[in-house]
Amino acid sequence: MKLVVYILKRLGLMLISLFMIVTITFFLMRSIPGDPLSHMARSLPEQTRANFMARYGLDQPLFNQYLIYLRNLAQGDLGESLAFPGRSVTETIGRTSPVSAQGGGIALAIGLVIGTVLGIIAALFRNRLPDYIVMIIAILGVTVPVFVIAPLLQLVFAVRLGWLPTFGWGTPRHMVMPVMVMAFLPIATYARYMKSSMLDTLGQDYILTAQSKGVSETNVILKHALRNSLLPAITILSGSIVGIFTGAFVVESIFSIPGIGTHFVTSIHNNDYTMIMGTTVFFAVLFVVMQFVVDFIYVLVDPRIKLMHETH
């Protein structure tokens, strides 16, 4: 019973946060100068401007537009793209987010695993060569700009060697380079994070107990230290997931991947309010849900937490 109450409370808080995000972004969006019709060529006949405004309800007072937007949002309708007339934002996000999720998901998984392993190595060989190498890799991964790495990879693997396609999506071969570039970020994040978390765990008393039981060196790491140091890493998972999506912007545009990143970039470029709003709401929902999912996993995984909820 306690858990149900916990979930309901969290859902309530999530809704409030979402509501605030939508409100802030909505009014923020309207404060951007410039008008979405500017992509039309030459001087615009008055009639076209009127039609356009009416079609998107832009001619109504701002507050009414806000109420209409909320009502539609409640029904899951994020409105119609300004830059691409006739395209529903919800449908576009529905179609493109799986692509980003697929690419991003694999990159995150790879990044997580490699990052964790590197973090453990760095912790075990603290202040010795492997530690420095791992740290340099972790930092380089974050400092070298993506828009340098991506074209370089293209040049080497696609143009010179011809092993991989330069752009596009669909077959696993298409995924290799984008995933490689996108994985840099989680590798760097989790390597550094796992190192400090592992160092922290190795200093605990129960590690000594395990050693005194004759448990082998590797098992002490895998069975005891890893699990306890992985727990805190879960907490930054939700941040990483949103990071992956935003990270995809560059990679998707460079490799022409039809993900949510490319759409978001085009929408900012075209002042496409509805698409920007839609994507922002999508990210907000994603982050808030991930936050809840991560907390939930944490409760499941860490026995100490669960008890606390029951005794409250």
Added chain:
Amino acid sequence: MKKQRTLSFLFVALLALVVFAACNTNNNDNAAVDVPDAGTSAQDNQAQTNDIGEGALDTVQFLNLALGEEPRSIDASLTSEAVGGTILTNIREPLTRIIPLYPESGYMFEPAGARSWESNADGTVWTFHLNNNYWEDGVPVTAHDYVFSMRRTVAPETGAPLSFMLAPLLHFDEVNAGELPLESLGVRAIDDMTLEISLTSPVPFFMNLTTDRVMMPQREDIIALHGERYGSGGEFTIANGPFRIESWNQQSSIVLVRNEHYWDSDNVRLDTVTFHIMTDATTRHHAFEAGEIDIVAVTTRQWRDHFYGMSGVIPTVGVPTQTITYAFFNTDDELFQNENIRRAFMIAIDRVELNEVAFDGFRIPTYGWIVPSISVGEYNFREHAGDPIRELQANHPDPRELLIQGMQELGLGDDPSTLNVTFNLAGTDEWFRTLGEYLQQIYSVNLGVNMQINFAEWGIFFDNVQNGNFQIGFMGWGAFFNEPFDVLNIFMSETNAVHTGWANAEFDELINRAMVELDEWERLQLYIQAERILIYDEAAVMPLATTTLNSFRRDFVRGVRPSTFGDAVLKYHYTSGRP
């Protein structure tokens, strides 16, 4: 500590918006397009690439091409951008198509939607006899489809951005303003296979209009079926051109396949054409080099030199386009109301150096408003009109003297350093920043004024220009068809299309006379005098350079006829010897 991690990896994520920056040649016709040109003259290029000669046809005929951005819509009435036009011209059949003559220069109108056509004595009534063409669903194309399409484009509630192109039609103004019903527009179907268009007065360049998207047929029932979604995707339109849309997955690719019901289908050799949407220019170049796309438009001199010598690649470089890159003054501004100040600013720039530095040597320095590719009948305009700006520079070697003269006329003393001038640019990427920094330095040195550059997104720039809060603006302007009228009428008093606020009665009168003058030589002289007023006397606008077409294609791609005003249809393309 973990929140810091989110911040630090976000900044890498923040690199997300790199894509549309420098490399995106959003080639809608009025944003400045940085298409470089070559040292070699355009003419010898022309000859070398038009090898329409037969080669052994490959068994499977397909082409992979790249688009810099995704078309916003392919609704013939509502789309105004070039990318939309590229798709439309391949899936829809206008009345006629314009093809470059080979080997001599000039163009010819080829039968397309119409089998043949004739006009009455004074050229105010044109009759078109349609080919028996069919829509992709087998329904025959009738004159009613053309009538419905033009009426829809002109109808006020459609709000078509390019409706003014049908202005020469009878009663256009009244119908477009809603004062007269659609039926009174000067277009009607005599019978299923004959279409009659009547004009308010004879228009020398009328035939050019018949090749444009505004005169493409549309199906009333299909539009009713899809409603608002019409033109937003492959399955929400219908084709009657050489190809039809097989699939359109957004931000990824548009696949066209041969349209069996097309009247000239057996002359069409390609089975499939895939347009890959690739916003990143570097990726496009890599894709071409890796053989994944067959034609690429080159954006910088380095890439052009890189491909130029490459084996198996045919260049088409330095072909002048119909777009002039220019700056324009706000003549209502208290400084730039004076023509001498405007003339001083116009001649203070060395256009060759500007082209080398800011346009990477990819354009053709231009000293008049009409681009070199435009002619009147068979007279090339530039060859006969000379260069007004060069003359002005010869008469006033020191632009500062002209500036001071203008300042004194306005009673602003004689010290240029007291003047604060802002130059508005329509973009924020690094191409614009290079241009801005160059202009800032040149004007500070040559005229001694202190110059501020204002960078803004296209939307914000256009807003400022329309509301007149700017001093100097920067844009590109493309002619729709090969006739000076198309780029001069925008400066007539009542059409404030370029928001200079400039009006000149003598100029208006010259243009009105030219509009009805059927004799080419006479029309040419009228345009020359008009340009002289616009540039030499008043300097309302400051032409800088003409953009050029620079692309490379694989040698197995044949039947290509690159030209400034030619149709971008892939009807005659084929591949022979694809590896």
Added chain:
Amino acid sequence: MMKSDIPKEKFEIIGADESQQELIGRARVSYMKDAWRRLKENKTAMAALVVLCFLILMCIIGPMISGHSFEEINPAHRNQPPSSEHWFGTDRLGRDLFTRVWTGGRVSIIIGVSAALIAAVVGILYGGICAYFGGMVDVIMMRILEIFASVPSLIYVVIFSIVLGNANLTTILVALCVAAWVGPARLVRGQMLQIRNQEFVLAAQALGVSSFKIILKHMVPNTLSVVIVAITFAVPGFIFTEAFLSFIGLGVQPPNTSWGALVAMAQSEFMFFPYQMFFPAIMIALTMLSFTLFGDGLRDALDPRLRK
């Protein structure tokens, strides 16, 4: 057995020697001194510090020693590779890159450090208030924090930059910090929650010390070590965000420049003129590397648990 030859007088009882009783081998070292010593020992942190000082020094004297002004355009030497005359080569407009890199460096570092400080200060106050008062205050403030945290700050940064119009230093800082304080705030709140339940805070409350004073005098100093480390990690973050902003044209406006702007300028042709991007990118990487390594070293030095 016992050597009996030890002289007898050696055996008078002289009792316990007070002075020796409290003999401490190691001098009692204050927490900060000990941290500084441990930091000095950490070779990488010291190397990072040296690199940082070198970079800052060069940013100051660099433009002077190069003999070229960073704005002067001369089309004659466009796109020249590094040469004796132009040590880092020239850019598309023929300007000397050596001067521009160091002039740009000033802007990037100033923005990086000041943004990190602003974010930290706001974070400390916000986190402190949250942790100290708790209850409804905490819940509401956390909801506000969650809002800023849940939308990728990319969107806020971009929108604020556009809304604030033509960027000068303050608008860029505002755009950078609009969502950046979330990190330190959450960090400080966590840290302070731990401290709040410790006895010395309860003692201070018992003595009737005002809550604001408690936050400043007791809770802030204890979280300082964590915050300092957070700042060192945040600085590279901001330098790169500024680089990104200039990339999409919202960052530093010409004629002045920054590392980000330089990298942005060189990006489209870095296949042909790699040196134009190489030097500013190296500077960004070096700064970020040294700040991060120094931050790591600082964290180890300040972390009480690792004290030997």
Added chain:
Amino acid sequence: MEHLLNVRDLAVSFHTHAGEVKAVRGINFHLDKNETLAFVGESGCGKTVTAKTILRLLKPPFVEIGAESSIEFQGQDVIKMSKKNLQKYRGKDVSMIFQDPMTSLNPTMTCGKQIMESVLLHVTKNKKEAYDIALDTLKMVQIPDPEKRMKQYPHELSGGMRQRIMIAIALSCKPSILIADEPTTALDVTIQAQVIDLLRELKTATKAAVILVTHDLGVVANFADRIQVMYAGKIVERGTAQDIFYKSRHPYTWALLNSVPKLAKERKQALYSLRGTPPDLILPLEHCPFAARCQYCMPICKEVFPEETVIDGQHSVHCFLTHPNAPAVTPLYQMEVSS
């Protein structure tokens, strides 16, 4: 007869930035089957380091064991033992109970699993069997409702119960030596007595030799067979419980005994407390380390470390007071007993 454990010249030092801390400065002792040996001394005298070194739990390069030190267990020198043998030795032959039950158990692993882990390593590979052994051990340590405890997590148990789990883990493989490092210090008094009684019962039941490390003489009283008093990394006095409690000859032992409050005393008397603190082990301390705090300090005590003098049988002491030339001294503690 062969000792179960034989420790020769054990010296352990820590390499710190400030210099080398010599925690254990050459001690010799042995342990026989079924015998209970107690190490007593203030914190920082090296008793816990000695205990951990027997299981080689301290890792080089941070820790250095003296070259000539040797710890013989059933003919093998633990210090030179290979990694593989060490893993067999730990938990099987020698096991250990740690001080703070709150942090010495893995928080994310059920108690049952933590016990079964040792059993699976050393006794049987079959999970079911291991479960039963673990259950029996839990019964042996008198934990109420053992089945439920198997599935619970450490944080769900009280301090005393967690220490019982620790004991269960240690005894689950029937080790020949059980080392208990201050097993009761972290517990409150009432629980301490229960745990000590339990340990006493178990050591007789399992016939395991026990090394008890503590600073609390009260705990040692009727538990240990032999007691060794350590000070500043050296053994200053050793002997049977009787020798140490009633015939102690070392001023430091007297002070320790005196510090234990006695119920028998009249209320008015002030409690005795030994002034000063143990010396910092970074100092050379060539002489008798206790000299600075010893009431009976003599000049010789400050020059040289006293040799070991055997009083009788197993009782020996390092103090110049036993030297023929030294003046006769009435032991501080002894006065209490006689009056």
